[in-house]
Amino acid sequence: MSDDTRTTARRGPVAPAGRPAIDGAVAEGLQCDVAFLDGLLAGAAGSGETEQHSASDRDVAAALGLFEDMRTALDRLEAQVVIEARRRGMEWREIARHQGMKSSQASSQRYQRLVTRLEEIRQGIR
DSSP states (O other): OOHHHHHHHHHOOOOOTTSOOTTHHHHHHHHHHHHHHHHHHHHHHTSOSSSOOSSOHHHHHHHHHHHHHHHHHHHHHHHHHHHHHHHTTOOHHHHHHHTTOSOHHHHHHHHHHHHHHHHHHHHTOO
């Protein structure tokens, strides 16, 4: 990924005129969750076995509880970005290349799995 792409990704999506950014609230929530996890792990890495951990057991339990919601939020964002890429005329092979996949079929199948998983979550099946 180029430095320009990384910088744009850190700033967040740039919305076309008159259109909202792609699910900015979800992205902001993920950033908060990541910051919480970073703080938790930084505190744990800095403490020895004999020292008291700065993070409580409650913090660790809360961190463990974040992952499923984070996966769902990331899946939702990824599906939205794939939809936007297709809307803009990107071919599946190009999308696959950007996702680090070797085939358009793999990328298309991943998208279908994402959509199916999100629909099952929406319906309460998962």
